Amino acid sequence: MSVFNDRKYVVMAIFVTICLVFIGRLFYIQVFNDDYKLSANNNVLRYVTDYPARGLVYDRNGKLLVYNEAAYDLMVTPKQIKNLDTMSLCNIIGMTKEDFIKKVKAARQYSPYKASVLAAQLSNSTYATLQEKLYTFRGFYVQSRTLRKYPTKIAGHTFGYVGEVSDKVVEKDSYYKSGDYIGISGIEKAYEKELRGKKGLKILMVDVFNRTKGHFKEGKYDTIAVTGANLISTIDAELQAYGEKLFQNKTGGLVAIDPKTGEILACISAPGYDPNLLVGRERTKNYYKLLKDPLQPLFNRALMAYYPPGSTFKLVNDLIALKEGVLSSEKTYPCPGGYHMAGHTVKCDGRHGNISLRPAIQHSCNTYHCYVFRSIVDNPKFGSTKLGYTNWREHVLRFGVGKKMYTDLPQELKGNVPSMDYYDKIFGKDRWRSSTIVSLGIGQGELGITPLQMANIMAIVANKGYFHTPHIIKKIGNSNEHSKMFEKKNYTGIEKEYFDMVYDGMQDVLERGTAAGSRVKGINILGKTGTAQNPHGKDHSLFVAFAPRENPKIAIGLMVENGGWGASWAAPIGTLMIEKYLNDTIARKELEKRMFDGVVYPPHYKVGTEFEEKTAKKDSSKTVSKNKKEDNKKEDSKKKKDKKEVSEKKKSSDTETKKPAAEKKSEKGASEKPETIEKNSPKKGDKDKKKKVENKSDKKSDSSKEKTTKKETVQSKKNTPQKEIAPAQIKKDATQIDSTKK
Numbered sequence: 001m002s003v004f005n006d007r008k009y010v011v012m013a014i015f016v017t018i019c020l021v022f023i024g025r026l027f028y029i030q031v032f033n034d035d036y037k038l039s040a041n042n043n044v045l046r047y048v049t050d051y052p053a054r055g056l057v058y059d060r061n062g063k064l065l066v067y068n069e070a071a072y073d074l075m076v077t078p079k080q081i082k083n084l085d086t087m088s089l090c091n092i093i094g095m096t097k098e099d100f101i102k103k104v105k106a107a108r109q110y111s112p113y114k115a116s117v118l119a120a121q122l123s124n125s126t127y128a129t130l131q132e133k134l135y136t137f138r139g140f141y142v143q144s145r146t147l148r149k150y151p152t153k154i155a156g157h158t159f160g161y162v163g164e165v166s167d168k169v170v171e172k173d174s175y176y177k178s179g180d181y182i183g184i185s186g187i188e189k190a191y192e193k194e195l196r197g198k199k200g201l202k203i204l205m206v207d208v209f210n211r212t213k214g215h216f217k218e219g220k221y222d223t224i225a226v227t228g229a230n231l232i233s234t235i236d237a238e239l240q241a242y243g244e245k246l247f248q249n250k251t252g253g254l255v256a257i258d259p260k261t262g263e264i265l266a267c268i269s270a271p272g273y274d275p276n277l278l279v280g281r282e283r284t285k286n287y288y289k290l291l292k293d294p295l296q297p298l299f300n301r302a303l304m305a306y307y308p309p310g311s312t313f314k315l316v317n318d319l320i321a322l323k324e325g326v327l328s329s330e331k332t333y334p335c336p337g338g339y340h341m342a343g344h345t346v347k348c349d350g351r352h353g354n355i356s357l358r359p360a361i362q363h364s365c366n367t368y369h370c371y372v373f374r375s376i377v378d379n380p381k382f383g384s385t386k387l388g389y390t391n392w393r394e395h396v397l398r399f400g401v402g403k404k405m406y407t408d409l410p411q412e413l414k415g416n417v418p419s420m421d422y423y424d425k426i427f428g429k430d431r432w433r434s435s436t437i438v439s440l441g442i443g444q445g446e447l448g449i450t451p452l453q454m455a456n457i458m459a460i461v462a463n464k465g466y467f468h469t470p471h472i473i474k475k476i477g478n479s480n481e482h483s484k485m486f487e488k489k490n491y492t493g494i495e496k497e498y499f500d501m502v503y504d505g506m507q508d509v510l511e512r513g514t515a516a517g518s519r520v521k522g523i524n525i526l527g528k529t530g531t532a533q534n535p536h537g538k539d540h541s542l543f544v545a546f547a548p549r550e551n552p553k554i555a556i557g558l559m560v561e562n563g564g565w566g567a568s569w570a571a572p573i574g575t576l577m578i579e580k581y582l583n584d585t586i587a588r589k590e591l592e593k594r595m596f597d598g599v600v601y602p603p604h605y606k607v608g609t610e611f612e613e614k615t616a617k618k619d620s621s622k623t624v625s626k627n628k629k630e631d632n633k634k635e636d637s638k639k640k641k642d643k644k645e646v647s648e649k650k651k652s653s654d655t656e657t658k659k660p661a662a663e664k665k666s667e668k669g670a671s672e673k674p675e676t677i678e679k680n681s682p683k684k685g686d687k688d689k690k691k692k693v694e695n696k697s698d699k700k701s702d703s704s705k706e707k708t709t710k711k712e713t714v715q716s717k718k719n720t721p722q723k724e725i726a727p728a729q730i731k732k733d734a735t736q737i738d739s740t741k742k
């Protein structure tokens with residue numbers, strides 16, 4: 001019995017305990033717990049993202065290039081909207097009622113419970129007015145964030161821009177929420193992770209009158225935002241600004257590198273644009289305006305435009321030939337005014353007689369360099385054109401051409417050095433010889449090189465055999481770790497002594513050769529001019545150089561589109577940049593003024609007007625695809641676009657097929673006349689006219705010789721990748737070749 005009684009008490013005790021627990025819990029909930037107190041008071045919690053300040057960017061000398069400015073977004077949580085005076089709110093933020101309704105609808109579709117941006121980047125005065133009345137607009141609050149500012153207005157392409165994150169990124173990366181900002185191109189994109197910092201979260205209590213009542217649980221659940229890291233760029237802001245001024249009213253690209261480190265000192269694409277245009281509420285409008293500009297200011301020519309390197313490439317072939325033992329500095333070749341082959345002639349600008357390496361560089365002798373190229377490809381040790389060509393190509397790739405160098409800039413393209421399969425496809429399997437592709441010897445034909453690659457080749461020559469991967473950021477935060485990534489030396493496999501052999505010729509170029517007019521007193525500049533053929537108009541003007549000869553500090557590569565001879569525009573601009581960097585002041589004021597004032601635009605473009613309608617249409621379609629690239633759309637969508645473009649181009653090149661193949665084959669533009677700088681520009685014009693006339697006469701005589709129509713079509717196909725700027729096309733070609741490989 002007693003056992004039974006005991007059990008009864010135990011059960012009762014358990015029952016009482018449970019009751020007490022419930023009562024206690026109820027008491028706690030009613031008296032102590034904030035969660036329920038909150039809802040009982042009809043308060044709501046608001047989750048507010050705490051956006052960190054984005055990292056700042058400085059130039060190599062500590063000058064501030066990018067900073068932040070406060071901006072305010074009006075946010076809406078659709079489910080919380082109550083008794084709204086729509087007109088009053090619309091008046092304050094300057095929005096039409098229709099737009100307002102559309103925006104709220106879109107926000108509701110995104111989420112009725114989560115906040116969305118209703119009006120982005122309100123001005124300070126709007127924000128002040130709004131702040132006073134905000135308590136009357138339930139469901140709305142202001143989110144502060146920062147906008148980028150570029151005080152120097154330089155290097156738009158290099159900095160890139162920041163914009164709203166795409167839905168795709170939000171899906172892929174949980175860090176981003178709809179309405180967040182992300183770096184879309186340039187440094188802003190490449191260093192997004194470092195620059196963005198880490199978002200924080202504030203949980204605020206808000207009462208029925210839309211008033212903030214402090215942090216929930218005194219901020220116990222808040223997380224603190226971490227400011228983004230500051231970056232030190234390799235850019236020399238003063239040099240960059242100077243270069244941009246030299247390039248005003250011109251189109252083209254320039255890159256200057258410190259050969260000792262691979263640090264990019266200046267990276268110019270002309271025309272440029274003020275990076276501030278792509279910030280704030282006017283961004284979209286400005287973007288489309290730039291996109292429609294026939295001069296394609298959004299296209300980063302310094303990293304993305306492929307140009308045939310012309311005579312500047314002769315140095316690379318000389319170095320390869322010396323390394324392969326098929327050339328010595330004493331070896332001479334006869335130049336009777338051109339290089340004659342069965343079908344055609346590669347013309348030279350002079351009759352140089354028996355000429356050796358040093359004067360061949362100084363005078364940029366085409367004949368000599370055709371011999372040099374053929375000696376590399378036909379080297380008996382390989383026994384076949386294909387193996388000889390493959391060996392040549394591998395050498396060239398080691399100069400950072402035809403493949404990506406993996407710089408820290410997202411827009412870098414790889415350039416084009418055609419593969420063996422490419423030629424098999426164009427000429428037929430085993431139906432091409434070194435003579436068929438001899439134009440590669442003078443930097444023409446299918447070669448496509450970006451100004452960045454031209455500058456890098458000069459860094460290699462300055463370093464006598466190797467390069468550091470070019471880069472734009474040297475320091476992240478306070479750590480020096482980043483620059484260590486670029487300490488590695490990328491060797492070309494060509495020994496120092498061979499570089500010594502081309503140095504004298506390069507020095508002669510400026511002392512008494514093709515760029516004598518651009519000589520700088522007191523600075524020993526070693527360089528090479530070039531002229532790249534342009535089927536659309538006047539040739540492009542090229543120049544590569546480094547200085548000083550001992551202990552080089554700057555290597556440069558540049559191109560002025562439609563600039564004609566290398567000595568006309570590229571060499572003066574290039575040497576002025578070197579003079580500015582090394583001396584800080586310019587002694588050649590007259591030359592400087594001429595470059596500042598010079599206007600060099602494509603043939604159809606007249607300042608202040610648009611291209612002829614036809615051209616404008618064609619070009620703007622090009623721009624679209626290029627900028628898509630800039631935005632780094634997915635590869636395959638790019639390919640599709642490119643395919644379309646190629647077919648368009650083919651159409652246009654088909655009409656050009658009628659042009660005799662010999663126009664290309666004459667290779668007239670590849671060599672340079674020794675030129676003391678012209679005091680008056682008409683002289684230059686005359687020279688160009690003369691050149692064109694010669695070109696035409698070549699065409700006539702040679703085209704009658706070239707009767708095989710097959711050869712003609714082959715030539716025109718060959719020309720296709722060398723359209724003015726056609727990276728997409730070349731990419732396409734490369735893709736085709738890759739796929740045939742597979």
Ligand SMILES: [Zn+2]
Pocket residue numbers: 335337338348349350351352364365366367368
């Ligand atoms: Zn010659």
